[in-house]
Amino acid sequence: MTTLNTLVAVCLGYVLFLFVVAFMAERSALRGNGRWLRSPLVYTLSLSIYCTAWTFYGAVGSAARTGFEYLTIYLGPSLVMIGWWWVLRKLVRIGRTQRITSVADLISSRYGKSNLLAIGVTILAVVGTTPYIALQLQSVTLSFQVFGTPAPAADALHDYTALWVAVGLAVFTVIFGTRNLDANERHHGVVMAIAVEAVVKLTALLAVGVFVVWGLSGGLSETLARIDASPLGHWQMEGGRWAGITLLSAAAFLCLPRMFQVLVVESDDETHLRTASWAFPLYLMLMSLFVVPIAVVGLDLMPAGSNPDLFVLTVPLSQGQEGLALLSFLGGFSSATSMVIVAAIALSTMVSNHIVMPIWLRFTGGGASVSGDVRHVVLVSRRLSIAGVVGLGYVYYAVSGGGTALATIGLVSFAGLAQVLPAMLGGIFWRGATRVGAFAGLTAGFGIWLYTLFLPSFGSGMILPDALMQNGLFGLGWLRPYALFGIEGMDPVLHTLFWSMAFNLGAFFLASLVSFPSPLERLQGAQFVNIFQHSGAASSWSGGVVQSEDLMIMAQRILGAREAQALFAREAERQGHPGALPETSPDFLEALERELAGSVGAATAHAMVGQIVGGMSVSVEDLMAVADETAQMMEYSSRLEAQSAELSRTARQLREANAKLTRLSVQKDAFLSQISHELRTPMTSIRAFSEILRDGSALGPEDQAKYATIIQDEAIRLTRLLDDLLDLSVLENGQVSLNLRQGLLCDVLDRAEAAALAYTDGPRLQINRDRKAETLVLNTDLDRLSQVFINLISNADKYCDAAQPELDIRVVQTAESLVIDFIDNGSGVSVEARDVIFEKFARVSDGQAGGAGLGLAISRQIVTRLGGAITYLTGQKGAAFRVIVPQGMALAAQ
């Protein structure tokens, strides 16, 4: 006989093994080489938490009592999985796109991120799941009792079995379920552990089944004959229950918090559904394959009155197959533990995100902008929620005394959670579903379920008084819990299912039809229903006035400093200015909200971002998008308009650039002809006079000297031209070295004035200067600066077309620079020429004066070298040039 101690040791060893599996899975996921963790097989196996201890032990019990009804529990989910194309595919896509964290989050997110709905669904889920957790604890305790000796000492231990199991499960869940808060809400360790448990329980049940069929009954056909000969020999099934429970289990498969957790939240890849669509029904089929044979053989072998729920254990034990019994015990144990773990994670996420966090935010006043680590608060609240959920299950178990009342609680729980179905399916398929409708439907369904099934399930007189059960509420006969509206004799589960669903659906549709959704709700509705057309997020933030710093602080506290910084850096890079904080564009706010939603749920994330963004979250454009079905067209055309505006802008710039290039090219041509002319004229005279000198032996010395002088003058002219070209080329290549000296500005100007006007016939140009202002010490390349001044003065001399040409030289000293303006009283430079006067070869007046068009180009190069600038001043009476010399080089005279 297996002693209790061995059993405890096996349990502890098994739990330790699970710890190791979960730990290794977390590790390899962290290292990034956990691709096998995300295989479709693991996903399929993780779905097996649908098969709890209730189905592991209870299926055989149910088969022994009522025949084939147990099958309905498996047929419903099989149909849902096979029909993945209808609902699951959409749910998973929505879950991934909107970063849904729980079934409550889905409902709340769909109906305008309403926290009231989330709280309602959370309460429903907690109420519905608590008895289920109690059921698991009971099954583990019962299975212990099968092995344990019925000694008085053992009884005390049994009392504690459930407690220890609950504590152990809570610890495991806290360790692996709240390890990471980060975005995806995926728990690789837990999922892997569940997958392993799925294999254990399937192996256990198959092993017992094989033993029963081939070991005890002697083969397949003998087993079938034995079944026909047994009390279960003929098909006996109440049609209503067959259809009703199949539908109920299908609904529960979608709505159970733990199923939603593994189906949608932990889903890594939509394509996994494709594999699961056939693999999970296969799993369910294998799980239910040997149930009837085990039940029949158990009824045969075991003494009358023994608990059929435990045939899976007692049949092998009675045959002395202790190892097999132990395996089967482990199967039941793993069914119970995996269910409790995932249910606790799912419920704690809901409780923490939708109840604890909003309350905490409210009580800490400023909400998102207060100091303190929200991340820490989320983790603590989630851990406490896990402990609370498991604790609640234990309390329920302890209070209800673990009696037979629990055996029926599985379907009661299903019926309660199925109340979410109308709001869920309505939300993803019908855009007209509104928050008011969902709330009305949930309330009606939940209320009827509570009144007609949940409260009576404690037993008559436990919570609802006997009188009420007999005579109905307020003595009204048609309000009797088991016979609403006077319809008596219905099966209680079907009775509740029928009325709760009828009222749930009715209230949901009616309230949806008469109410009007808020803009955010309509946006979310469109997003959810048309998820395959546009998998983008709801555009909801108008943005603009928010401080990125505030968002950063908040995000750091929720996501953790490193993740938040990485997110912000990524967004900034996407916006095109890496290294800075991202701008609070609507896109960025949405991305941030989605990230936060992964940690604290959509409603809370929305509220937190809303607190910082402040005010209205839906922009006028969004309202238009809701109001107008053609909004997308409008958006598209406005994008087109923007693009075409940009194109025409670019085209204008190109045209301008082209015009400038054409002008430059014309000038270059003009210059080339000019320079060839300039070069040829002196060349021609040099050639002509040198020929005369060579051939003309009859020339007198006077003529010879005269001609030689002409040749020399022309040669000088050529040299000057070539010097200018060379100068410009040197300056442009940056090869010039500055000869910095100190000197007075007025001296430089004096020299320039003298040099510029030296070759003119008498001082035609009058120069007005303010010598006092010019008394400034310069520390610069005085020769180069003077070259600029000479050029400007001689330009004024050459081109000023006034009758009495005058040149004003004004000197102004500013904080940073010295500004010297040269303004004449002529007609100035024409507007179109101003662009090009500083270009090489630019000549404003064609051939009127002898310059080669290099002066201003050289001047600009020089001033740029000196660290200043030369510009053409507009708005003066004549041509006006401004030379700016940096102040570092100008010192006031002592």
Add this chain to the structure above:
Amino acid sequence: MTAPAEDRPRRPSLFLERRTYRRRRLMDAARLLPLLGLLLWCIPLLWPSGPEGVTSSGALTYIFCVWLGLILVAFGLALRLRSEEVDKLPEARK
């Protein structure tokens, strides 16, 4: 994520249309399969109960055969419906 539907050409070529057509019928089959299962599993509702009714072994055989059949068909459909092909389909136009 899928490419947005509007990115796809409005009028695909004849060849593409044929392939799309084939895939859409596969999607229809995937949609219809659970309904077929529901129908087949509702047949037991017609069976008479009691000693002169269907034997348990017969009932079990029927239910599990239907189950296995559904699994096999679902497996075949899953093989054919490769996600990368399927996801590119515009959902709106079936």
